[in-house]
Amino acid sequence: MPTVKISAKGQVVIPAHLRQKYGLQARGRAIITEKEGQIIITPAPADPVRGARGMLKAKQSLTKTHAAYKREERKLEEDHERQLP
Template sequence: MATVKLSGKGQVVIPAAIRQALNLTAGDRLNVTLDNGRVVMEKLPVAATWQEIIAQIPVEQVVLDEVGHYDVDRAPHFDRWLHSEK
């Protein structure tokens, strides 16, 4: 565990060992939240990571017949979404 000091501007320095372990570099963006009195910082994905995330989103073509039915086997994600409770 490392101890850091809060500056007059509210800034803290993340210790080098933690920056290295999390592969943080200058310019990285962090999401900062409060969780039960604890400050939590998480590295936001960079553009390349977003592209990888988006590429993993399943894409289906949902074809409806003349009465509005679709083939569940050809559109299982759509079917799960359609029947999920909000």
């Protein structure tokens, strides 16, 4: 396991073999996260929108959620109309 120095600015040099293995490019971007007391460096996707795809998984599709919402809305409107004089 390689040991690296941390500069006065907090900079760390990632060893070349690890940069190549994980696709970290010079002048590229990386995502830094912390999990269970460890710092994790992950290559940032070239297209952040595509990279974020699937992050927010829903229990069901948006189409089904929207249809359920519309049914509930219709039911509330019908109930309201029945209560009108």
